[in-house]
Structures are given as C-alpha cells and as structure tokens.
Amino acid sequence: MLEVARVLAQDWEPNPFILSRGEFTPYEMASFLVSVNPGVEPSMALSLAEIYVEEADLEGVNHDIAWAQMLLETSFLRFGGQVAAHQNNFAGLGALDGGQAGLSFPDVRTGIRGQIQHLKRYAGGEQYAHPPVHQRGIYVRPGSALTVYELSGRWASDVEYHRKILDLLYRLYRHARALEEGS
Numbered sequence: 001m002l003e004v005a006r007v008l009a010q011d012w013e014p015n016p017f018i019l020s021r022g023e024f025t026p027y028e029m030a031s032f033l034v035s036v037n038p039g040v041e042p043s044m045a046l047s048l049a050e051i052y053v054e055e056a057d058l059e060g061v062n063h064d065i066a067w068a069q070m071l072l073e074t075s076f077l078r079f080g081g082q083v084a085a086h087q088n089n090f091a092g093l094g095a096l097d098g099g100q101a102g103l104s105f106p107d108v109r110t111g112i113r114g115q116i117q118h119l120k121r122y123a124g125g126e127q128y129a130h131p132p133v134h135q136r137g138i139y140v141r142p143g144s145a146l147t148v149y150e151l152s153g154r155w156a157s158d159v160e161y162h163r164k165i166l167d168l169l170y171r172l173y174r175h176a177r178a179l180e181e182g183s
Contacts, residue, residue: 014169015062016147018123022063026050028176029067035175037076051109055116058129065148066091066116068168069155091115093136097157103134122155 015023029052030045049067056063070090071077079085082095087104088111089095095102105111114133124143145151152161 012170012173014064014148014166014173016065016149016166018062018065018119018146018148019060019125020062022053022056022065022067024064024067024172024176026053028179029053029063029172031179032172032175033071033076036071037078040077048108048112051112052116055109055112059116059120060125061116061119061123064169064172065165066112066119068165068172069119069151070112070115071168072161072164087111089114091118092156093118093134103136105133122151 015021026046026049029049030042033045033049034040034042052067052070053063055061056066073081073092074083074085074090075081077085081092082099083089083092083102087102088108089102089105090111091114093103093114094100103114105114110133113130117128117130117132118134118136118140120128121137121140121142122145124146126142145154148165149162151165152159152163155161158164
C-alpha cells in the first residue's frame, strides 16, 4: 500500500526525522482522523490534534510522525488491542509482545506527552520541557532512532512499522491536499 500512496503523492515526501517540525495543521490532522473513523467527534479530534502539535512543538518532535504513530497504534482511536482507550496511552507504551496491557496515564495530555517524550528520547533528545511522565525512557538508548525508519524493530518489533507510519503520512498528505482543493 505504501507504493500506491507514494505514487499518488509524487510531489511530496514526508520529513522522516523525529526531531524536526511537522507541517500538517490540527484541522487537517483531525479531519483525516474523522474521515477514517467517523465515530470520533470532530471537536474531540481537533482538541487531540491541537495537543499533539503543542506538546510536539515544545519538545522539538515532528507532530506529523507522532500523530501518524497514534493513528497506527490505536487503530484510529478504535483501540481494540492490548491498550484500552481509558489508559490514555496513544502509542502502546509498555505494551510489549508478551501481552502486557501497557502504561496508563491520568489524562489525554499526559498520555500524549509521554509518547512525545519517548519519541524525543529515541531521537537523542534528553532534556524535556516538562518532567518525564513515565520511566520507560531508561530502556531506550538515546539516539537509537533518529528517523521514522529506525523505529522498526525498536519502538515496535514489527519490521514494517516505519512503512505503516509512512503510509499514514502519505494518506494524510493526500487528505490535506483534497481539503485544500475543496476550499
């Protein structure tokens, strides 16, 4: 599917660096989520996207990558895997292949912050804008995944993990361009 998505977005390539700036707006991100999962309230999707942009910008993390990772890990907020919605865990933190349920966070922002901080740690960043919200970072060698490509086999055991995130980024790009053309 990645090859099809790439062909349909020939004029664009996603920025693969975790420590970089995202380009999609919260509206584009939220609209894409709702287009795939119409069961998500648009206002909630927009609020979630705004938090992703805010938290990622504070840490210097690419919010596009973090958002696509959340979409993948939660099946567009349908959940259904090892992590349940009430855990506010949007990236499968602590949900290992052995079946562990993963970490729980007290609220949405804290869960997003945990994901963003963890991505920053993988990409080599060690100083956080806020105190760490979980201690899983001790299991991560800083700088072990500078790009989305290096998350495969590290963040997730799936060797195709990066391709799935990239596919979502291409789909998000096509959606954003369609919104632009429809305006």
